[in-house]
Amino acid sequence: MTDRTAIYPGTFDPITNGHLDIIDRARAQFDAVVVAVSQHPSKNPLFPLEERIAVAKETTAGLGGVLVESFDGLLVDFVRARGGGVLIKGLRAVTDFDYELQMAQMNYRLAGVETMFLVANPEYSFLSSSLVKEVARFGGDVTGMVPAEVLSRLRERFHGEG
Numbered sequence: 001m002t003d004r005t006a007i008y009p010g011t012f013d014p015i016t017n018g019h020l021d022i023i024d025r026a027r028a029q030f031d032a033v034v035v036a037v038s039q040h041p042s043k044n045p046l047f048p049l050e051e052r053i054a055v056a057k058e059t060t061a062g063l064g065g066v067l068v069e070s071f072d073g074l075l076v077d078f079v080r081a082r083g084g085g086v087l088i089k090g091l092r093a094v095t096d097f098d099y100e101l102q103m104a105q106m107n108y109r110l111a112g113v114e115t116m117f118l119v120a121n122p123e124y125s126f127l128s129s130s131l132v133k134e135v136a137r138f139g140g141d142v143t144g145m146v147p148a149e150v151l152s153r154l155r156e157r158f159h160g161e162g
């Protein structure tokens, strides 16, 4: 392998412990991991881009070799602008596979960018940012599913508590 940078793209609205597990495990395989936060205004994110970036930085601050950056537009353009890298995606279940396969093939077709998949830790394979938001919105407890920095922000956002 010639390129030792992994690029881990996502909306991270918000970042979960499943994302952090993938980031940590990618560190073991690559020299550097770039968490690439997609602006994604069309997804109408709960947290604005600046907050998603800030939380990703806070929660990965203790992990050497991890950078947090943001991108808009095509992911392959971001990869090219950085001078290359391998995309890392987490696969939770077979339901992720169809779409991830399609995106991996499109990114390869567009720019020869490779994608590597890490299989989600079973402890987190049910976890998604969308479900976390839904549960938190209706007062469910998402402790252990998201880092403390996210827990407090969800409480603040949905229930006006810090």
Ligand code: PNS
Pocket: 009, 010, 011, 012, 038, 073, 074, 075, 076, 102, 103, 104, 106, 107
């Ligand atoms: O966390 P998500 O929402 O599942 O991440 C999806 C993301 C941001 C990786 C994907 O939507 C993406 O790559 N968006 C950038 C636009 C793009 O390049 N689209 C073509 C993908 S083949």
